[in-house]
């Protein structure tokens with residue numbers, strides 16, 4: 001794809017800022033590239049490219065990394081992106097845990113903290129826990145706040161673009177009087193970006209996981225809640241009110257149980273973690289008085305435990321009903337399953353694919369791969385950090401102006 005130059009519709013400073021972001025994005029994507037090649041691709045003058053590169057070098061985002069291969073003349077000096085110039089904080093608020101990561105500008109995790117937390121019922125304690133875990137990550141790597149681009153936060157709720165800090169009173173009523181964005185912004189003095197957890201799982205998979213190199217991906221988070229995120233043409237698709245992807249509230253059994261959302265027979269009432277482990281407990285009969293944990297369910301399925309296998313089969317069956325509809329509607333290149341239960345791999349993928357085959361148009365399925373995530377339990381927190389990275393690579397002004405450097 002040729003990257004076009006910016007039209008002369010903005011003033012000189014605005015145009016320079018746009019070109020600066022354009023170059024920064026290109027150098028990040030290519031990892032290393034010569035000034036001459038940048039000038040060729042952008043059709044900017046060599047002196048403009050040199051001036052912008054010098055400015056990016058001054059801010060610590062890029063650096064000269066030696067000579068590249070000659071195309072006839074003298075060997076060009078390559079410019080490389082500095083992945084460790086700044087750090088990004090990523091936070092995942094799960095239903096029952098908080099995860100915080102400190103990542104570099106290439107999605108690599110430098111520090112990681114995880115703690116159980118009753119997120120849905122205890123907003124105050126949750127925000128306190130986030131502050132603790134984030135501070136621990138910063139302290140562990142001795143990263144000062146001035147070296148942090150910002151903080152991304154994944155929440156288990158739809159997020160309305162006009163009020164990203166407010167969670168859905170329908171899904172998490174205890175958060176009615178809280179604003180995640182404002183609270184963390186005032187605690188850390190950093191830009192804070194909030195998005196739905198499944199959206200950020202999708203972003204994570206697109207940048208670093210199963211969807212690298214592609215632009216159309218669907219991610220499905222299987223946990224206490226069931227959510228999905230769509231990457232369409234390389235961007236998260238959020239819908240008009242931020243509710244796109246609420247696959248958990250698709251009715252798959254009109255006569256099914258009542259859902260927290262007020263509807264009946266929603267997918268989440270059948271395959272959310274709660275109903276799954278409860279079903280396993282029932283199937284285990286007298287010997288299983290306590291419901292197993294999701295981890296125990298995974299281990300049981302792997303060991304061939306019939307009750308666990310049956311629960312995973314039914315998960316695949318019901319999920320397949322929703323995924324078949326999704327393939328018919330969106331026809332993504334890849335569907336990635338995340339969440340702890342997805343670690344059973346083929347034990348889930350086989351019944352899921354069979355269920356989808358029965359219901360999706362063959363043309364919807366033909367070029368779609370259905371896979372499980374390989375990013376593990378940090379995927380969504382890393383996706384939250386990726387949201388900040390994506391914003392900063394598109395608008396260079398999100399990066400702190402002066403290179404703050406890393407303390408020893």
Ligand SMILES: [Zn+2]
Pocket residue numbers: 248249250259260261262263264266268
């Ligand atoms: Zn529902």
